[in-house]
Amino acid sequence: MRGGKCSRRYVNVVSVSPAELLLKYVLVLVSAAVLLTVLLQKYSIPFKDELRRALSDGLQKSGPASRAPSKGPCDMARDCPEDHFSFYVRSGAANVVAPKICLRNKLVLGSVLNNAGPGINIVTIHGKTGDVLKTAHFDMYSGNVKPLVEFLKSIETGSVVLMASYDDPSTKLDEEARKLIAELGSLSVKSLGFRDNWVFVGGKGASVHSNFEKYQKNEKTKNKYENWPELIEIQGCIPKYLD
Template sequence: MRPVAGGAFRAVLLVFASVCAWYSGYLLAELIPDAPLSSAIYNIRNIGEKPVLKAPAPKRQKCDHWTPCPPNTYAYRLLSGGGRNKYAKICFEDELLIGEKTGNVARGINIAIVNYVTGNVTATQYFDMYEGDNSGPMTKFIQSAPPKSLLFMVTHDDGSSRLKDDAKNAIETLGSKEIRNMQFRSSWVFLAAKGFELPSGIEREKINHSDNKKNRYSGWPAEIQIEGCIPKEPS
């Protein structure tokens, strides 16, 4: 009887151990959150590896500046045309004033006038300097800008062939140093203030006469740009 009793006792222990193992597995499954097996294996394989730190994507700034403008300033960006099909752009406070998307850019000199006090756009216009007599109308447009105005000017294609002295004088009066150096298809950008003075550190004008036949525009000057921040009028 002893062997039989011993066998029965071992059978009871085996059943008891099986029940305990099942119950332990049940509790473990309840306590551990669900996760795919592949994820668990991946996590085990990556134990001990150095964490990979990813830099956050840079926040877009007004007019695509690399860094934000300080408080109480206006952001601006002027981009001349480049080649035949890369159109000029004027951006102010993240608003495209002149450009291909707005449909108001063309060959010649493109101008936008902005109220310096309010930051509102007063007028935009382009003047073909290759065909037609548009130098006079452009002069009147510039002179019509009221006091406390910002004037932004950019070229696309040619801005000099029919540019006469009346227009050159008007632009020169606003502070341009390069308007009389304009050549056929020169790339030119200019920021002017009427009725007030801009801080001396602000980039206001740039010109490019390059006609290098090896550049990407086959002899057309490449686009140039200026950008910056204009302090607002103190309230």
Template sequence: MVCFRFPSANVLKAVGLLVASCCAWYLGYLFAEVLPENSVEVAISNIQSIGEKPVVRAPPPKRQKCDHWVACPPETYAYRLLSGGGKEYLPKICFEDELMMGEKKNNVGRGINIAIVNYDTGKAVDTKIFDMYEGDFSGSLVTFLKNAPQRSILLMSTHDDGATKLSEDAKKAIEALGSKEIRNIRFRSSWTYVAGKGVKLPDDLQKEKINHSDNNKNRYSGWPAEIQIEGCLPRNLK
């Protein structure tokens, strides 16, 4: 009688391990041939992202006309005026998102900077600088204001000194446009002003602001700090 002897347990484990290894290799080879090259990386990335909290990012703020924080309503003009500050920061006059006067346009300087805008079109008519420290330019400033056409918006901003050689006639001409502060302007005062010629501006509109150099002793070594005014001008004024 012939007896059959079964393989030992160790031999069976070894054979099973060999078969499993061969199957694993074959399946890996098969998947590598069938799946796209980046599918494994994508799968791993997806697994790693499970449980992560989604990052919610606020959209970047939309830029408004003349760099306003809040958009002006429809049927209004946006305006923003900055006076000069110290020696280096020059004035800037913006109307309906157009830079009328500023360092980038190389058309601002010491004294009183004035831009004239056609109210009905919102477009610049003329711009000019009047040095009030050297020379006599008060007479030409008065002429410039008198020659501004009717239905104009006049935007004024100082840099450094707008008062030393500002004559009485010039003060009266600016005062006639509605300024409340022109007689308070002193050496190196910061001053900004928006006026209408042949156009009555709303009473609640921000139109004028002044600050004096002696109020800024800790800034710019006695030079005046910049100030600004901005607003939304209705387009349907009479």
């Protein structure tokens, strides 16, 4: 107020219709959504790649798990996914130390159980449950190959088969037996010779070559036990059989 007179200021008010307000609101939301999408694309793709790589490496690596190895009869040092079975197979040493086969850190074939012997030692398990179906050993030096052939023919589709040699696995091993074992996924059985060491895990109906196989040839100049090669072993995770 100056000189007793009142001064007034007038402000122009621009009226905005509800439709215009709604349009502005929608534009703001669209802009925010576009910005968020760009940020997610920029930062989530590397994360997904790292996660995928980590999962792939974790399932494919054959090294021991982080936990300490067991101190029982099974020298297993790995954990397996829930849809897999852990296994350990060790061949015999010369004609002195019997082989052993373990499943889920439990001994299922070995001298302690009195179910291992010279020749080819076999354990069959149910491909879905992991239950042991049969254990057997067949003398391939002084025995007969027919019981082995009959056993191999009796294995049901979907079964997992674990094998380990002891002393001599091949003298009586004929072409029919070799073919039946090859059908389980073995490659080395075709060349298995006198006193060679061999361990193998395969499956009936798998129709693929198994990655779970080791073969040590009997060569006197390289043998650890003079007339026998060094013992060999494999361990890993067997996927459950799915229909």
